Amino acid sequence: MTVLPESVTGPHGSTDAALRAVLADAARVVGADRVTHPGEEPDGAPVTPLGPNVSLYRSRTVHGVVRPQSADEVRRLVALFADGSTGARLHAFSTGGNWGLGSREPAADGAVVLDLSGLDQIRDIDVAQGWAVVEPGVTQARLATLLAGTERMLNVTVSSAHTSVVGNALDRGVGLRHQRVDDLMGLEVVLPDGETVRVGWWPEAARPTPVYPHGLGPSLVQLFVQSDLGVVTAATVRLLPRPEALRVVRLNFAPRDVEAATAEIRRWVAQGLARGVVKIYNEAAAAAYGGPAGQYLVHVCVDGTRESVAALTGVVTAEAERSGLFSAVSATDAEDPEADNHDVAVRVERAYAGDPDPSDALFEAKMGRPAVRLDEEGGFLFFLPLVPFTGAALARADALLEQVRVETGVRCGATLNALGADVVDCVVTMKFPRGGEEADNAHLALDRLYELFATEGFIPYRLDIEHTDWADRLAPDTGARAFARRLKDAVDPHRVIAPGRYA
Structure with missing residues (x-):
């Protein structure tokens, strides 16, 4: 039996019987041990069940946290709120590692939070065709480990290996190969009325169609990116071909040469000399990667066959030396155990090759503490x-x-x-x-x-x-913002899904 606290209130501060009843129903869906309610300090002030956040943003008032373990439970939970009678809205997060932008916090007060980290299944995978169907709780470390030794790899980020693949892609996070949103081939979404739909490309056992996200008619995958139109319970994620060989050329330049050096690097990118995302770190950011004090650091990845990597490495290093803009040029740090930055260089090259490093060594070096302690201590x-x-x-x-x-x-x-x-x-x-x-x-x-x-x-x-108010302030066209709100009105007239940072 679940006993709900008397402090559960509706959106205007008065006790809300409807909300209490729905939270009791939610406990029956997922189990009473998977629903957490706000506590109280001795002075009567509410204590958020979400815990601290690393950015020290104001903790939002939430009515509770519900932790489903399957897409069907999510569907049933959303259906409980679908008529809008509680006045509360649902805010979902994947693993909560949205550090620096809010962590687990909703954008506004008054939400019931869906913690989707328990949806952690890799439902299906096809290495030959290059796709995997993963749930929001699947981390990049888990998927990358499954792919180790195969012809495919994951487009990983330089964040913690234990962050969500799906959650980061839905917020347009950047991997080492390209923006991760480009890896979303299809989405399984629970709509605000409780219906589950699949948009984009989805595997069909009896009909192996080519992996292509847009299909016929309007392309709907992007409708649910940075969106408050539904709760994503799974995604088909593209897996990239693993290069036969890979090298990261490491460069340094002085801050006074920012304009000329970045213009030169841009020329290399435009001419196809680099693969993946070229990364340029200013003096403050470079320290975590062993950059010399007072210098910018650049990582230029080249990959392909062994012969092409050897040739491109030679071209990039020759171009860099010929420009006279770079104080150091090296393509051997990962191969030379005696190099000052050997260990870091090895981890960087492995990341470009799809290994997010489950030990989180680079992440902890940058942040000063493990991911599990970041919100509490950082x-x-x-x-x-x-x-x-x-x-x-x-x-x-x-x-x-x-x-x-x-x-x-x-x-x-x-x-x-x-x-x-x-x-x-x-x-x-x-x-x-x-x-x-x-x-x-x-x-x-x-x-x-x-x-x-x-x-x-x-x-x-x-x-x-x-x-969040900057979404309106920065919009290039007010009509487009109005159209987005008309879509929200049509899809979610009862405002079941909480407005996010972009609504």
Whole structure:
């Protein structure tokens, strides 16, 4: 028997019998031990069942956390809320590792949270065709381990190996090969009325069709990316061909050469000399990868057959040396046990080859603690704008980061991820000790980053839970935002699914 606390209230603060009844029904669906309710401090203040978050964002008021273990349980839970009678909305997360943007927190108060980490099945996989059907609780370490030694690999990120493949892709996270949203071939979604639909490409045992996400008619997969139109319970994820050989060329350059050096790197990308995402780390970000003090660090991946890798490595190193822009050029750190950065170089090359490193050695070096302790002990903020891939634009972005340092005292790390020859994902990070002036300054710096970069036309492609209003402020067309709301009205008239950071 589940005893619900008297403090469970409706959206306006009064005791809500309907919400209490639905939460009791939810406990019967998943089991009473899989429903957590808010507690209270001795002074009567509510205690969130979501725990702390690494960014020190305000904890949202939630009515409870429900932890289903199957897609059918999710369907039944959504159906309980489908008529809108409780006034509460459902907020889902995969594994909760959305660090720097809100972790497990909803964007707004008053949600019932669905923790989908218990949906952790790899339902099906076809290495030859290059796809896997995975649930939200499947981590990149688990899927990558399953693929070890095969002809296919996962497009991994440089975050913790124990983060969700599906959750990161749905928020347009960036892997080492390309944006992960491009790996979404199909989605299984529970709609706000409790119906389950599959959009995009899905495997058919009796009819092995080519893997292609768009199908006929409107392409619906992207409708559920950064979306509040349903709860995703599984995805068909593309698996990439594993290269026969791979090498990462490591370069350094001085900050004064940002414009010229990035323009040169852009030329290499445009001419097809690099594979995957070229990564450029500023001085603050480079330290975790063994970059020399006061220098930028660059990772340029080349892969293919052994012969092509040897040739391309020679071309890239020759181009770098001929330019005169780079203070160091090396393509052998991962092969030379005596190299200063040998261990880091090996882990970097393995990551480009689809191994996210279950030990999380690089992640812990960057964050200073294991992933399981990050929300409780760490201090970390993300800002994620897109910048044109030109030397002038990247030099301007660097100048804006310096302006923020002068104004707030916060030195931001920045990783420039080349998503092709025309656009760079600029991952700006701010680390700080919990509490005190440093945390306050980091949040002031984040506000200034939004203002300065937006004014320059460098628009973020992911938002944190404290800057959701920027979705409207940055929209290039108000009509498009209005159309998105009309879709929400049609699909979810009772507002069953909580508005997210982009609604």
